[in-house]
Amino acid sequence: MTDAATRTGRPATAGGPGRDGDGRTPRSTRTPRPTRSTRRTRRTRGDLRQNAARFALMALPVAFFAVFFAYPVAAIVSRGLHGDGGWQLGRIWDVATRSDIRHVLWFTTWQALASTALTLLVALPGAYVFARFDFRGKQVLRAVVTVPFVLPTVVVGTAFLALVGRGGLLDDLWGVRLDTTVWAILLAHVFFNYAVVVRTVGGLWSQLDPRQEEAARVLGASRLAAWRRVTLPALGPAVAAAALMVFLFTFTSFGVVQILGGPTFSTLEVEIYRQTSEIFDLATAAVLTIVQFLAVGAILAVHAATVRRRETALRLVAPDTTARRPRGTGQWALLAGVLVSIAVLLVLPLAVLVQRSLDAPGLGYYRALTHDNSGVFLVAPIEAVGNSLEYALAATAIAVTVGGLAAVALTRRAGRLMRGFDALLMLPLGVSAVTVGFGFLIALDEPPLDLRASWILVPLAQALVGVPFVVRTMLPVLRAVDGRLREAAAVLGASPWRVWREVDLPMVRRALLIAAGFAFAVSLGEFGATVFIARPDNPTLPVAVARLLGRAGELNYGQAMALSTILMVVCAVSLLLLERVRTDGTGEF
Amino acid sequence: MLLSLEGATVRFGGRAVLDAVDLDVTEHEIVCVLGPSGSGKSTLLRTVAGLQPLDAGRVVLDGRDQAGVPAHKRGVGLMFQDHQLFPQRDVGGNVAFGLRMQGTPRGGQSARVDELLDLVGLPGARGRAVASLSGGEQQRVALARALAPRPRLLMLDEPLGQLDRSLRERLVVELRELFGELGTTVLAVTHDQGEAFALADRVVVMRDGRIAQSGTPLEVWQRPADAFVARFLGFDNVVEATVGATTADTPWGPVPVPGGSAQGPGTLLVRPAGVRLSAAGEGLRCTVAARTFRGTHVAVQLQPEGAPRLEAACALRDAPEPGDVVGVRFDAAEVVVLGAPDPFSALGARAVVKDPVAG
Numbered sequence: 001m002t003d004a005a006t007r008t009g010r011p012a013t014a015g016g017p018g019r020d021g022d023g024r025t026p027r028s029t030r031t032p033r034p035t036r037s038t039r040r041t042r043r044t045r046g047d048l049r050q051n052a053a054r055f056a057l058m059a060l061p062v063a064f065f066a067v068f069f070a071y072p073v074a075a076i077v078s079r080g081l082h083g084d085g086g087w088q089l090g091r092i093w094d095v096a097t098r099s100d101i102r103h104v105l106w107f108t109t110w111q112a113l114a115s116t117a118l119t120l121l122v123a124l125p126g127a128y129v130f131a132r133f134d135f136r137g138k139q140v141l142r143a144v145v146t147v148p149f150v151l152p153t154v155v156v157g158t159a160f161l162a163l164v165g166r167g168g169l170l171d172d173l174w175g176v177r178l179d180t181t182v183w184a185i186l187l188a189h190v191f192f193n194y195a196v197v198v199r200t201v202g203g204l205w206s207q208l209d210p211r212q213e214e215a216a217r218v219l220g221a222s223r224l225a226a227w228r229r230v231t232l233p234a235l236g237p238a239v240a241a242a243a244l245m246v247f248l249f250t251f252t253s254f255g256v257v258q259i260l261g262g263p264t265f266s267t268l269e270v271e272i273y274r275q276t277s278e279i280f281d282l283a284t285a286a287v288l289t290i291v292q293f294l295a296v297g298a299i300l301a302v303h304a305a306t307v308r309r310r311e312t313a314l315r316l317v318a319p320d321t322t323a324r325r326p327r328g329t330g331q332w333a334l335l336a337g338v339l340v341s342i343a344v345l346l347v348l349p350l351a352v353l354v355q356r357s358l359d360a361p362g363l364g365y366y367r368a369l370t371h372d373n374s375g376v377f378l379v380a381p382i383e384a385v386g387n388s389l390e391y392a393l394a395a396t397a398i399a400v401t402v403g404g405l406a407a408v409a410l411t412r413r414a415g416r417l418m419r420g421f422d423a424l425l426m427l428p429l430g431v432s433a434v435t436v437g438f439g440f441l442i443a444l445d446e447p448p449l450d451l452r453a454s455w456i457l458v459p460l461a462q463a464l465v466g467v468p469f470v471v472r473t474m475l476p477v478l479r480a481v482d483g484r485l486r487e488a489a490a491v492l493g494a495s496p497w498r499v500w501r502e503v504d505l506p507m508v509r510r511a512l513l514i515a516a517g518f519a520f521a522v523s524l525g526e527f528g529a530t531v532f533i534a535r536p537d538n539p540t541l542p543v544a545v546a547r548l549l550g551r552a553g554e555l556n557y558g559q560a561m562a563l564s565t566i567l568m569v570v571c572a573v574s575l576l577l578l579e580r581v582r583t584d585g586t587g588e589f
Numbered sequence: 590m591l592l593s594l595e596g597a598t599v600r601f602g603g604r605a606v607l608d609a610v611d612l613d614v615t616e617h618e619i620v621c622v623l624g625p626s627g628s629g630k631s632t633l634l635r636t637v638a639g640l641q642p643l644d645a646g647r648v649v650l651d652g653r654d655q656a657g658v659p660a661h662k663r664g665v666g667l668m669f670q671d672h673q674l675f676p677q678r679d680v681g682g683n684v685a686f687g688l689r690m691q692g693t694p695r696g697g698q699s700a701r702v703d704e705l706l707d708l709v710g711l712p713g714a715r716g717r718a719v720a721s722l723s724g725g726e727q728q729r730v731a732l733a734r735a736l737a738p739r740p741r742l743l744m745l746d747e748p749l750g751q752l753d754r755s756l757r758e759r760l761v762v763e764l765r766e767l768f769g770e771l772g773t774t775v776l777a778v779t780h781d782q783g784e785a786f787a788l789a790d791r792v793v794v795m796r797d798g799r800i801a802q803s804g805t806p807l808e809v810w811q812r813p814a815d816a817f818v819a820r821f822l823g824f825d826n827v828v829e830a831t832v833g834a835t836t837a838d839t840p841w842g843p844v845p846v847p848g849g850s851a852q853g854p855g856t857l858l859v860r861p862a863g864v865r866l867s868a869a870g871e872g873l874r875c876t877v878a879a880r881t882f883r884g885t886h887v888a889v890q891l892q893p894e895g896a897p898r899l900e901a902a903c904a905l906r907d908a909p910e911p912g913d914v915v916g917v918r919f920d921a922a923e924v925v926v927l928g929a930p931d932p933f934s935a936l937g938a939r940a941v942v943k944d945p946v947a948g
Binding site: 495 | 638659662663667669673690691
């Protein structure tokens with residue numbers, strides 16, 4: 001009987017005309033699981049327990065941010081606006097309307113806008129080429145393009161100085177110097193942020209299903225119309241997010257402007273540094289910090305909104321299914337153009353840097369690094385290498401611990417509070433390294449937190465800058481773990497802690513490694529905060545480079561080139577190791 | 590009683606997905622919950638597993654109320670709809686997972702893994718990567734993984750849902766034999782009645798979070814409790830009728846009913862096999878609207894004048910062509926008087942009358 005039931009029962013599912021009114025759902029659809037939103041409306045004991053666990057996880061990150069970020073920032077605010085026995089909010093206005101400050105504000109804004117536009121112009125074709133074309137050496141090229149992003153600002157500044165500065169390559173060849181113009185800064189910014197656009201936009205572009213465009217074509221849209229109506233709207237939020245990121249990085253640009261800007265060009269960040277360490281006008285510096293803080297907060301809020309929009313709306317496919325070899329002259333020309341722009345803008349400056357560092361006979365500049373007779377430091381410059389590595393390792397350990405805990409706590413997206421926490425973690429990324437350094441300087445100098453004499457001060461500041469990278473790298477991977485996999489483990493008898501160890505950890509191990517690498521590279525190259533707090537007898541590599549550049553003389557210049565080259569090699573090697581680990585393009589950076 | 594649900598209720602944003610469900614499963618019994626998408630079947634399993642908290646009611650396992658017992662301490666097995674094998678572990682690692690959580694010594698784990706892989710017909714597969722398995726093999730590994738820790742209750746969520754039909758039909762027989770041998774207590778959910786009937790000792794039909802009917806496959810098949818169950822089982826010859834002692838008055842004219850049927854207004858089901866075709870002029874006059882080859886028989890769609898469509902099951906050589914006019918008689922042995930009135934029949938009839946040439 002059961003057999004007969006199987007036979008006669010099943011074919012009846014084929015259905016027929018006129019049957020649709022009977023309210024049956026087609027048999028092929030599977031039972032939908034309750035959606036997140038319906039589930040979230042419920043509050044139970046289980047939820048409470050879970051929330052308690054998440055708050056426990058957040059305790060360390062929150063404490064870390066409270067002590068080493070919120071407290072120093074608060075100290076800056078009170079230093080700037082509190083005086084003569086009361087709050088003086090009028091000072092913001094007074095400072096902001098000073099003509100020299102107005103000039104700085106104006107320059108900061110327009111150079112950031114120009115840099116962003118220029119970067120998009122140069123990098124969007126690159127994003128397209130990386131997303132849609134398959135060509136020999138693509139993997140290597142992708143790594144090459146990413147290297148600049150993790151290079152210390154100081155190296156970038158030095159490299160462009162070697163290319164377009166006094167005695168640079170263009171000066172030698174044609175007598176052209178750009179270091180007195182804004183172009184040097186803009187080009188260096190493009191160099192820096194090319195990877196941001198290619199990663200953010202190209203990453204999404206490569207995952208957009210080309211069949212969507214094909215569907216539009218079949219429905220009668222021309223190639224251009226299909227791109228404009230289907231692909232462009234899908235890319236829009238990613239382009240906006242990338243543009244905002246670039247704007248943010250260039251708005252708070254410090255090392256590049258410090259080195260290439262000379263006395264003429266000064267961003268807010270540089271001005272804060274100048275007011276603090278040259279003019280000793282701490283009140284003005286504090287007010288400028290607050291202004292920058294507000295601007296960055298606004299940019300980050302917009303960025304968070306665009307990212308959220310991007311996360312929700314799209315249907316994505318595996319990137320390797322969408323790329324194909326270029327066809328026709330137009331596409332080959334585009335590929336060639338992108339390759340040339342990468343060669344000129346990204347590879348050439350670094351090549352010149354290396355060449356300049358080798359200019360003295362018998363590796364003279366490198367050998368000079370081992371002597372401490374230059375008078376710039378209390379120690380031989382080469383010792384900066386060891387300092388930098390030690391600091392960066394410590395900073396990486398801190399950043400991975402703090403950022404890892406935060407990412408685990410944030411895995412389940414839920415609640416306004418969590419989203420706020422998420423945004424808070426992003427703040428140090430944009431709130432200017434100089435702010436962090438300055439804040440450390442004025443806040444952590446008295447008991448119970450007198451860390452002035454402690455070596456840990458530098459790694460702490462570097463970790464603060466590194467944490468957002470750790471969170472951004474790990475979070476997407478953690479969130480991609482299918483919740484039912486965790487349920488499967490739980491039903492098989494795994495406690496929540498066991499579930500994390502057995503299911504989550506193996507999947508995020510690689511992301512953790514990548515996050516650590518990023519934190520390491522960022523710490524290694526960190527300049528804005530370190531320059532405030534590194535002690536003269538313990539300079540880091542970027543600080544040493546900047547000091548050498550600040551001195552006149554062929555030997556100092558050459559040594560700066562040599563140290564920069566060393567720094568670049570260390571960063572590039574750690575990045576290339578990462579690229580071997582990373583094969584799936586996860587994360588935002 | 591191994592498992593009892595007492596008034597189990599789950600609400601998602603005000604809508605009751607499980608609405609005061611009472612369900613008992615005795616030891617060694619195989620119970621299959623059958624229902625369309627969204628009827629609350631999967632939620633039922635999740636509440637028993639402890640993955641979904643109840644808003645009201647109780648889940649009792651082995652006489653113990655499970656309120657506050659987390660999923661990992663309930664000792665039940667759950668095989669997920671799409672298997673959810675751990676991608677970073679090989680087959681052996683997946684099967685051994687539950688044993689490791691129990692703290693079984695390594696040697697015992699290994700022996701049990703081999704035993705289970707033999708049992709599900711994948712001997713020697715322990716070193717294989719999960720990604721290299723076919724759908725059927727994944728299903729077997731998922732089953733072995735769920736069985737390994739010897740759960741007191743094994744739950745299957747659409748166990749064969751993603752497999753193609755021939756594999757499904759073979760596996761369902763294998764599963765039934767396997768559970769019989771092991772004496773496993775099973776609670777399965779599916780939307781496929783063929784699967785449910787082939788697997789279960791008892792079938793529970795669910796509708797909108799409530800239990801519509803419960804009984805052996807034969808009982809449910811022969812006497813659907815109401816029009817919903819009848820239609821869900823694939824029967825479409827369901828109409829409102831006034832039932833008399835030997836015949837019922839229906840839109841199709843008088844239809845003979847088995848002796849002892851409840852009299853008065855009710856809903857009538859005529860199985861396709863009970864719709865007998867004869868020459869035009871005898872009985873109800875119908876036009877053949879469509880015919881569908883079903884392997885063992887031909888399903889013929891008949892359009893009477895001014896009445897809902899009828900489906901008849903004909904032998905291959907007797908089937909008329911579309912457009913033919915035939916007469917229809919009914920066989921009382923294939924007619925069932927159902928309990929509740931059918932809320933859908935009026936709708937269905939209107940749709941047919943409006944578009945009489947469809948098909």
